[in-house]
Amino acid sequence: MTVEIHPLCGVGAEIRGVDLAGELTNSDFAAIRGAFADHGVIFFRDQAINEAQHIAFARRWAPININRFFGAHPDYPEIAMVSKDVEQKDNIGGSWHTDHSYDQIPAMGSILVARELPPKGGDTMFASMYGAYDALSEGMQRMLGTLKAVHSARHVFGGGADAVVAKSDVGGKQIGNTAAADALTDVVHPVVITHPLSGKKALYVNPGFTLRFDGWTKEESKPLLDQLYAHCMQNAFVHEFEWRPGSIAFWDNRATWHFAKNDYHGHRRVMHRITVEGEPLNA
Numbered sequence: 237m238t239v240e241i242h243p244l245c246g247v248g249a250e251i252r253g254v255d256l257a258g259e260l261t262n263s264d265f266a267a268i269r270g271a272f273a274d275h276g277v278i279f280f281r282d283q284a285i286n287e288a289q290h291i292a293f294a295r296r297w298a299p300i301n302i303n304r305f306f307g308a309h310p311d312y313p314e315i316a317m318v319s320k321d322v323e324q325k326d327n328i329g330g331s332w333h334t335d336h337s338y339d340q341i342p343a344m345g346s347i348l349v350a351r352e353l354p355p356k357g358g359d360t361m362f363a364s365m366y367g368a369y370d371a372l373s374e375g376m377q378r379m380l381g382t383l384k385a386v387h388s389a390r391h392v393f394g395g396g397a398d399a400v401v402a403k404s405d406v407g408g409k410q411i412g413n414t415a416a417a418d419a420l421t422d423v424v425h426p427v428v429i430t431h432p433l434s435g436k437k438a439l440y441v442n443p444g445f446t447l448r449f450d451g452w453t454k455e456e457s458k459p460l461l462d463q464l465y466a467h468c469m470q471n472a473f474v475h476e477f478e479w480r481p482g483s484i485a486f487w488d489n490r491a492t493w494h495f496a497k498n499d500y501h502g503h504r505r506v507m508h509r510i511t512v513e514g515e516p517l518n519a
């Protein structure tokens with residue numbers, strides 16, 4: 237096999253010339269790993285992998301993180317079900333976020349395999365936190381480099397007093413274990429991280445799980461966080477991935493955000509997601 241890496245506008249790269257159902261040589265795997273580290277999200281088309289092959293590919297990267305909040309595949313607990321049924325209104329991941337920033341050691345990323353797609357819609361947008369950081373002024377980069385931020389998932393997955401996100405039919409059917417979310421303690425990460433694989437700087441705050449800057453109140457943090465979020469959402473850093481049968485995306489939580497569009501009401505969308513563990517984050 238000859239691995240081809242085709243960078244995309246905004247963020248990410250499409251990997252061609254590989255069959256993930258087959259055996260990947262060490263050199264093919266190294267090329268894919270390099271593309272993942274450099275581009276933050278990689279995409280594969282026209283793949284036909286079954287659940288066991290999905291799990292085997294994930295294990296090649298790092299140990300699998302079993303999701304605490306999403307429903308699991310009935311036969312493969314390693315696979316989280318990211319699905320929306322015909323009658324559901326809300327979807328999973330329908331706003332900008334990066335997964336697991338609420339953990340002390342955030343997961344590396346997730347490998348999402350399309351299993352059942354709506355006739356149209358249901359794209360996933362990705363945004364580059366390398367690109368967003370690089371485009372900031374030197375002064376802003378320096379200032380942000382002195383800050384840390386507090387992250388939590390209680391307000392998203394919890395059921396207690398901190399939960400400000402209304403529980404919807406998504407919450408009832410697809411997401412559970414509110415007690416585990418309520419038991420989470422806040423974690424603090426640098427606002428600018430040095431990516432553990434690429435060594436590049438990336439902005440590490442996100443609208444889903446970042447509560448405030450460490451040592452600042454929520455009110456004090458909001459204007460600067462809002463300014464950063466608006467900066468990160470610019471088209472220059474965003475790629476919208478159109479799913480097709482056989483498509484796979486593997487995103488890096490430390491280098492990207494993502495947003496699953498919810499524009500296909502009345503249709504089913506079923507995705508299989510495996511998340512792999514990451515490394516400690518440093519400034």
Ligand code: SIN
Nearest residue numbers: 318328329360496507
């Ligand atoms: C997610 O994991 O946030 C959902 C991604 C998607 O369904 O496209």
